[in-house]
Amino acid sequence: MAFDLKSISAKTVCAGLTAFALALSSTVAFAGDKLQYFTWSGYELPDFNKSFLAAHPDGVEASIFGDDDDAFTKVKAGFRPDIAHPCYDKVARWNKEGLLQPIDTKRIKNWDSIFPVFKNLPDLQAGDGKVWMVPWDWGNTSILYRTDLVENPEASWNLLWDKQYAGRMATIDAVHDTPVVAALLAGVNPFDMTPEQMDKVAEKLREQRPLLSNYTTDMTSVEQALASGQLVAAMTWNASATSLKKQGVPVEFMKPKEGMLTWACGFVMLKDAKNVDLAYDFINSRLETDSGKYLIEAYGYGSSTSSAFAAVPKEELEKLQLPSDPEVMLKTTIFTGPMKQNDDLAKMFEKVKAGG
């Protein structure tokens, strides 16, 4: 009797799943002539590519990821967008897997206005005037804290290990953020480490786990929790600082003495992209001054083009703590480059999070 009910419900569920899968595959078939863009949540806004949408109304369909390691496995498993938006530290990994095709810089109109520090990144070079990734955005990772609830903290990443604030801190659930910081504090090179050094990093992460409210990439929840006072400090990106300051929440984006993390991300074209011309139009549209200016003013991230910076007033940039030249920023921060033990670190981080 008991098992009859169960098998009936299992069958119904399966039938439902089949119907759902069929429905999904039919929508995918319809979407073939639109540009498929796979990106971080919040990066799909139409304001970033106005001219593209003017030329191709409704011409882009975005899928969202919360972390580019998850995005990598999804693409590896057969998801085929035309363009994706990973960060620099992952490019070599995507490339090694044979997922990318080179992008011809001659077809990128604003290529010359991209800061040389990004244009010359080693993992980007595909030779012959071609690149694996067109840099679009850069920014910082640091601690965002409530100035009224955390009084005069020492400017250090150690704040996220402070027992005083146990249960009221959160950190980013991504290999290129929290484990990198743990490595810095453990005195280990985050980008290349021996197994013994990795144990040290794991030890540091274990120390932090009981103090955290959660590990997350959902920045909206983190911002809400900081605004309500549930969290007093959290590891975030610039956009959260910009957004909470705009709302009038008393927060500060820390400049830790160990250095903020600086990252750069951009567009890669997938090997079997169906809409190559649309993809170039899209990248060109995103590199226009207006788009970069919007990125700076709305999110507080840096644009990869100097023309966008030139369009933003100086006071605005100062308020956002963004120098108009990323090279100035990189003198005091740690650039997130490719991590040799990315997979091992990811596994270790998952185990620590689960309590191991």
Next chain:
Amino acid sequence: MSTLVATSAPEARSSQGFRVAMLLPGALVTLLLILFALGLVLFLAFRGNDGSLLGAGFTVANFVTVVSDPLYWTVTLRSLIIAALVTLATVVTAYPVAYYLAFHAGRRRGLLLFLVTLPFWTSYLLRVFAWKIVLAYNGVLNSALIESGIWSEPTLAFLNTPAAVVVTLAHAYAPFAILPIYVALDTIPKSLIEAASDLGARPFTSFRRIVLPNSMPGVLAAALVVFVPTVGDYVTPALVGGPASTMIGTLIQAQFGKANDWPFGAALSVAVMLVILCVVLVARFADRRFGSRT
């Protein structure tokens, strides 16, 4: 007219054709979506991870790691405990609802059954976020407690705890428990209960000796339907759980995502399936021992 002469043969053939047509979708679903997928998981579980999609070589190293690393035992145990608590909470709260539906709802039964399934009209994520709003630091529960003077300042004890996971899952799975228990209760012949009272049983005694034993198959079915999917749940702990409530589903998902080790993820899945199988066998034994009506 000629068909009239040879009725039996084509009729038999057409009825067979009908049977095949009816069985085909089920067979396809079973073979393609369940058995093939299961076979793939099993195959993958015995592969080594070289970063490629299907792994390389054959090895039992994945299972050795699963068994020898205490972390996986801890997390599996944690998942089983959370799922057991969810099942207990769901069945205990669902029983009175099902009881009311079966014996006292009368003309309102249709409406009530509709209301029971109403939460399914919204996405599961929305329901989880609704609980986030209730349990949050400045959420409904905290505000109510402060307003009524029970607490002077909001507590962090609700959200990002294993308890939050239990409450959210118990709410989400309530209809899965209510419906089978309701069906079991509804099919109890009313004459049995009347006979019990004729023989002098008080309401509680007839509940204990007639209604409850006769509804046990429904209760066990409900428990199973709630328990099995909650063991592997990973969305709920990720959204309302916090670090102390990482469940095995979270770890499996991570192997297929960030950690990029599909063979190990498959091995973990197989291990969890075996554990669940053991629990189901125990439930089946309990069903035979306590659940049977004859």
